[in-house]
């Protein structure tokens with residue numbers, strides 16, 4: 290049997306879900322366990338705002354650096370204390386279903402990473418309705434090209450994305466760098482509670498006309514591309530961590546597990562972690578803490594201790 294066809298039929302439980310169930314599965318705030326849905330979203334913004342204010346007030350940084358000509362094409366760079374040309378860079382792409390969120394409230398991981406010598410770049414992109422998915426993917430590509438050109442002596446560029454931002458980061462597994470005149474020194478991906486197959490999202494209210502045709506969804510689905518036409522890692526040592534929270538919905542778990550399995554089959558150096566006792570929001574906001582398991586995994590990966 291054709292594995293792709295068979296796999297799609299056997300492995301697409303969302304096709305058997307009612308509209309309400311699908312809506313539920315793709316509403317992360319409905320799955321939080323410690324707070325109410327609204328409260329979780331509010332706390333997430335609040336922690337992001339505070340972490341960003343603190344990062345901007347305490348360290349060396351460059352804010353609102355343009356990486357393209359568009360009004361929204363800006364990024365913030367937070368540097369470690371020790372000045373060095375050869376820094377590792379972690380670039381972060383925020384979530385919010387491609388239609389909310391901002392770089393100005395997403396500097397969660399800045400303090401624990403800069404303290405260990407990592408430069409952190411928080412990237413803005415044009416969320417919907419201003420931006421289309423194709424434009425967002427293009428902007429993310431441009432932001433990475435910008436960092437590579439600006440810091441050619443970097444000790445590695447690591448991409449980290451959360452939720453919709455993990456989708457955007459994962460799209461970079463498919464990027465064609467040659468047309469940009471530079472191949473970024475990509476050493477790792479940290480994909481946190483992401484969505485990699487956009488087809489089910491088409492059928493939810495979150496879609497808000499981001500995806501109008503199945504072709505839009507497939508073109509912007511790393512899972513679909515990697516499965517139908519596997520890409521090879523440019524650098525075989527490039528690490529990919531696919532991670533999901535214990536309290537993320539079963540559909541989010543499925544999305545992460547399937548991406549991980551597809552990456553392994555394609556020869557990528559991938560690993561998978563289900564992080565215990567965290568929901569879709571805690572999995573990210575805990576990155577403000579240096580002792581949090583994901584902070585430690587990121588640091589160990591960057592400094593090659595595992």
Ligand SMILES: Nc1ccccc1C(=O)C[C@H](N)C(=O)O
Pocket residue numbers: 315316317318319330333384385386389390452453
């Ligand atoms: N604001 C976010 C930030 C990051 C990730 C997701 C969201 C969401 O709002 C998801 C969805 N609208 C929810 O209510 O679960």
